[in-house]
Structure formats: structure tokens, C-alpha cells
Amino acid sequence: MNNFHSITGVASMAWPAQRALCAILLMAGLLLAGCNRNSPDEPARPGQALASVNGEEITVLQLNEEIQRAGVPAMQQERARKQLLQALIDRTLLESEAAKRDLDRDPKVMQAVARARSLIIAQAYMQQRIGEAGRPSQAEVDAYFKAHPQFFASRRQFAMDQLIMPASAVTPALRTTFDRSSSLDDVTQFLDARQIGYGRAQVTRSTADLKPEVAAKLLAMPKGQLFYVQEGPRALLTALTGVRAAPVSLVIAAPQITEYLATRKSRELAQAEIGRLRATADIAYLNKDLAPDAATPGGKPAAVASLAGGPGAPRVAGAGPLATEATASGSGAVTATRAEAGMETRAEMGAETVANESNADKAALERGVAGLR
Template sequence: MRQRILFLLSVAIISASCKKEASGQTVAVVNGEEITAAELNDALSKNAPQGANTKEARAAVLQQLVDRKLLVQQAKKDGLDKSPEFINQQRRGTEDLLINMLVSRKVNTTDVPTPAQINAFEASHPGMFGRRESWTLSQIVYPLPVSADVSAKLKAAQTLDQVADALTGAKVQFQRSTRQIDTAVLPPPIYTQLSNLKPNEAFIVPGPDKAVASVITERQPNPLTPDQTRQVAIAAMKREQVGTFLQDRVKGLKTGAKIEYQPGFEPPKK
């Protein structure tokens, strides 16, 4: 009897210690799952509108977290966390998070560029800085592929009307459209090539299933203030540094990695 009493007492103690309560750093418990103050503060910093009453905002965001927990629990009851779709997306999300953390570590440890480096970067990107413009493009969008004869006529076309005539003669349907483009998004070689086109000279950009023929019909200056210029330059330089870092890191990792492909899935030979 004494052993039975001790056993029941130990079970009661364990059960009591496992019971989660809304106290201390736990702001709520939803069917046994905790919502911590850290979770609430993180959600509050991301979701609460500026100028909102702190107490009211905290209560509203906490209710959102409670609702979220309930929906997640229901999804698990339905077995969605065991589905192939969930597992694949979870793996992808974890990989994206790790890559982002790797990039963030690189960005946070990168030295701020010097004024001389910033000036050199600005000079090498005129479409982003000194000669930044907004272009209006008249465009013709047509499907690919087209015959070799039509491709030759399109390549020889100098104006958008000549592009239209070539497509019409080949009975290829196309659509006309207009779009705005900021030259800041163009890589320097592309900006140089396009900015030197003659008035009304067409250029064609092919894609996987369609091509776009365009002509620049209007150019408007779109300058930055000195402060904006420096901020944009530093951000762009960091993006380039990250891109170079990732390319070099992947190249180095592939050198020492063992990668096997199922027949038919190998990367194309150069």
C-alpha cells in the first residue's frame, strides 16, 4: 500500500510539473501550447500599427497568436504536418532561413565602403546615378518560336512598325503595350547599349516562350538627391558583394562536394 501511495504521489507531482500555466514569461497557453512574451513582442513589433495604444495593440496581437495556434493545432489533427507538400515546403523554408542567415552574417561583417569606392561605383553605373532616367517603352509582344525566315526579318527590323509588318506577314499574332522602366534596374552594359540606340530604333528581348520588341519613345530625367545617392550606392554595393560571395562560396563547396545525379538529370555540359 505504501508503495502504491508513493507511486500515485510521484505521478501527481510529475503531472503538476508538466502542466503549463500562463505566468512568468508565458503570456497564454492554448490547449497546452505556450505563447511566450518573446513571441508576443516579436509579433507586436511586426504587426502593430504605429501610434497604436500599446495595451490594446498587445491584446489584439495576442489574440492573433491564439487564433494562429488553434488553426495550427487543427491542421496537425488533420494530419497535414505529415503530408508530402508540408514536408517539402518545411524543408524549403528551413533552407531559405539558413541561407538568409548566412547572407546576413556576411552583410553584417562587411566593411562600409569608402567614399572613393562609392564614387567609383557610381561612375560605373551611370543609369543608376548620374544619368538615371525614366523611359517610356512602346512594345510588341509575340509568341516563340518563329520560323528562321521570320527570325531573320525580325533581326533586320529597325523600327517597331517593321517588326509588326514582319509578324503580320508571317501571320504571327502579337499584342501592343506600353510600359515605364527606371534605368536604375538595368545592368551597366545593357544600359549603355540601349541608351546609345538611335531614335525609334527597336530592340528585341527574347524569353522562353515569348519575345518583346521595344522602342524608347520618351526619356525623362529621374535624379537622386545626394543622400539618396549614397544610400542607394551602398545598398547596391552590398548586393553585389553578397552575390559574389554566394557564387564564390558555392563554387568552392562544389569542388569538395560529392554530388550524384540520376541518369537524365545531370546538368548540361558547357
């Protein structure tokens, strides 16, 4: 900008005052236009338009917000930018068409917008109020690691073979055969002879995935022990095929423990803040039927639920809740355990899979289950 002042200074000395002023304004406009034009190598600035849809601009700021909300990893952002920009264009077109039909003034739409606005503002307040107070210290992370050896240092992994079928297929005769069998092969002979459909899978579970009492029962079982579990409409006839040590170090577990403790602490702080606000507020229930019971005044603040995850143990990467190496066969789904094993009926003992498991195996197993329902 120093060059600009020197040039205009010379111009004002050589020309009459009126012509000099016009020259200054003209040159200022040219310079500002040049400043607003990015060079080919210059990155786009927030707020700069990326596309125009019927005259309405979509900016870098909007696209960056979409990328952030989508949680796109850095390595995938370049590809995601193109896809999300197209999504923004589609949304702009739909919003424009909706406005032409006055849908933005529809009472239900206005109510939904008001609710979304209320939730966003309430969440922003809670985030500001809690801030970094919910982050655990390294000492807290270390203490949690030491206090839960079954999740980490002393973690054990169970390998199981399962027959999966509808619970309705488990007849008294099948239960008797199962209780007397020494292996699942004996059970499959019974099933095949009577043309009872089933699926078969090999799954693994760890002490970090199961309730302590369930893990304790598995640890007390000998190799080859059969046990039965009913999981909703499915029955799981299961054989414990092996137990091995699968420790997780503090270095690997620390990020997940930190996130888990932060979530738990944030929930506690949020509940405390809701309690403080309730204690100082004048809350009157105009419809007495909706008032909370005297035994549970106020109840658990529902607004807190969205601030944190569930109460379960932290999930360690590479040591997920169900590492399944599954092969599905047959046309059904069955799971079984011996009645005398005293196992609880729990979904944790089922043949469920997690997101990082083989999709093909999961799909095959689900098809088999669906076919018998």
C-alpha cells in the first residue's frame, strides 16, 4: 500500500484537485479488485464462493463446516470436498424449491427448526460451561488402567465355535442331545439327520467385552465345554474352543481410556449443571399428571444424554467387542450352551459382529437367520 500512496501523491501534485481525486478513486478500485483476485496457487479463503446455484453462493466456510461435521479424516478430505459440495448444491436446490412452496412457513417445519435451534444453543452453553474441565489427567488414566486389569493388562480372549438357529427349533429332544454331547459335531449329526437348518460360526470375545460374572464363568470352563444361550429369537449352541492371554498396554489403551473418562466426567458435570439450574429455577407443572413422582423429583435430566456415550468399558482399537472370524453355513442360525453351565441369557454371548468385521460373513449369517424366522 506504500506504493499506492507515493503514486497518488505524485498525481495530486501534477493535476488539478478534481482530476487528482478521480485518479485516486480509480486506482484504489483497481488495487482492491486485484487484492480480491486469488492467484492460481493461493488457497481459497473462508467465505469465498465455490459455486453459485441460481444466484445463491456456496462458500468455502459452508463446505468446511460440512467436512468438520462429517468427521472426514485428513487423508480423505480432498475427495470428500467434491462430494460434499455436490451435496450442498442438492440441498440448496431442495431448500429453494421448498421455499417456493412456503414449506419453510409450515407449522411442523417451523417447530422442527425451533427445536433444532434450541438444542444447538443448549449444547453450545453446556460445552462452554464444561470446557476442558472434563478432560482426565494422566494420573486418572493410569489409575483406571491399573484398576481394570481384565480390560487391559490381564485381558483374556475366548475362542468359541457356535451353531446358530431360531430359538423355536430348540426342542426338548435337541436339548437332551446337546446336554449329552461331547462336541458340536455330535449336535450337527442330530440336526442333519432331522434336516434342521442351522448356521455355524467361529467367534472370539474378551474379558473386556463381557460382564465380569460372565467372563468368570468362561474362565472357569474347561476347553471344549458346551453351553447354551438364547439371544432373542436365536439360540446359540456354543463350545469353548480356547482361551489365550491378550494383554493391551497402557500406550495403546491410553487414548481410549482418556476418551472414555472424558465422556464420563462430562456427563457428570452436565448432570451437576442441570441440577444447579433446576435448583434455582421456578418450575411449575401446569398439568399435574406430567409432574415427576415424589420419589424421583425431577428425574434424570434428559438433556444430558446426548453429551456422553454409554457407561461401558472403553473400546480399545484392535481389541474390539467382538473379533469374529465367521464362516456361515447351512440355512439357519442357532446358538447353544448347556443348561448346567448356568450361563445367563445375554446378547454379549451371541454371534453378533462389529463394524470392522467381515461384511460378507455377516451378510451370509444374517441371510441364514432371516430365512428361518
